[in-house]
Amino acid sequence: MSDKRKRRLMENLEKCYKVVQQKSKSGISASDIAEKLDVHRTSVHRWLNTLDLTDKVYSEHGLWYPKEAKFKKVTKNSYKYMRKLYEKMIELRLNPKTRYRENGSIYYYHNTFEIIPTIKILAEMHPSIKELLVEAVENSETRFLFPNSLLRLEKRIEKFTLTSHEMDLLIGKIGKALDEIAND
Known part of the structure; x- marks a missing residue:
């Protein structure tokens, strides 16, 4: 876009x-x-x-x-939990699982099935992270590649897919958002 x-x-x-x-x-x-x-x-x-x-x-x-502002200020404990989830995400992203193909070549598998639920939990915990997720899904290149791209935005967020580069960008933006939350 x-x-x-x-x-x-x-x-x-x-x-x-x-x-x-x-x-x-x-x-x-x-x-x-x-x-x-x-x-x-x-x-x-x-x-x-x-x-x-x-x-x-x-x-x-x-x-x-x-909507009235229902969001409560982030407490120390909730911020620690958010940071812990983010670190888990980074660890999964930086340490991909090694897989072997039938022909013997090696490729790396980033376990996005563990990363995506973590992103959703963080999005539920803070509105700024939810906005980042919505923006990433709306602007994703993959929305045209899959039949679920015709679904409404809520369904696309529920079952979102991003390219590897888009996932890295989203994780980086979430890290910046967490730093801003810590400074508030």
């Missing part, structure tokens, strides 16, 4: 969120938001689902409301 498209998406998400905030007590439907923003209803649904994944809005009986 180009920088211009990313910027436009972020601007649209912000506009959509502001409209939802204005009608915070009574709630607002997606079609009303589409009328106010003068865009198609499906675009608004896509933006609202993205905002829902980043814990900014929620839906109740077809009406959308802004």
Whole structure:
């Protein structure tokens, strides 16, 4: 995704969120938001689902409301646990399992089936890490390679796949986010 498209998406998400905030007590439907923003209803649904994944809005009986900040400040113990999970992720990524092919050549297997659940746990523990995961899945090159790319964003995050380079970038960004959390 180009920088211009990313910027436009972020601007649209912000506009959509502001409209939802204005009608915070009574709630607002997606079609009303589409009328106010003068865009198609499906675009608004896509933006609202993205905002829902980043814990900014929620839906109740077809009406959308802004979420109140339920996130508690990270305690020392929860930060230690997050850091421990991150170190486990790094260890799995840096020490791949050695596998042998039938022809005798060696290849390395990064155990992503252990790394991915760890990333999901960290995403549930802090909203900034969840935003990084959503961004990585939305911008992934693999979203076009698999039939599950047609699924909604929530399903893609549930069963996400990233290229090796994208996984390394995401792990690095999570490390930076944890450093920022520690400084807060």
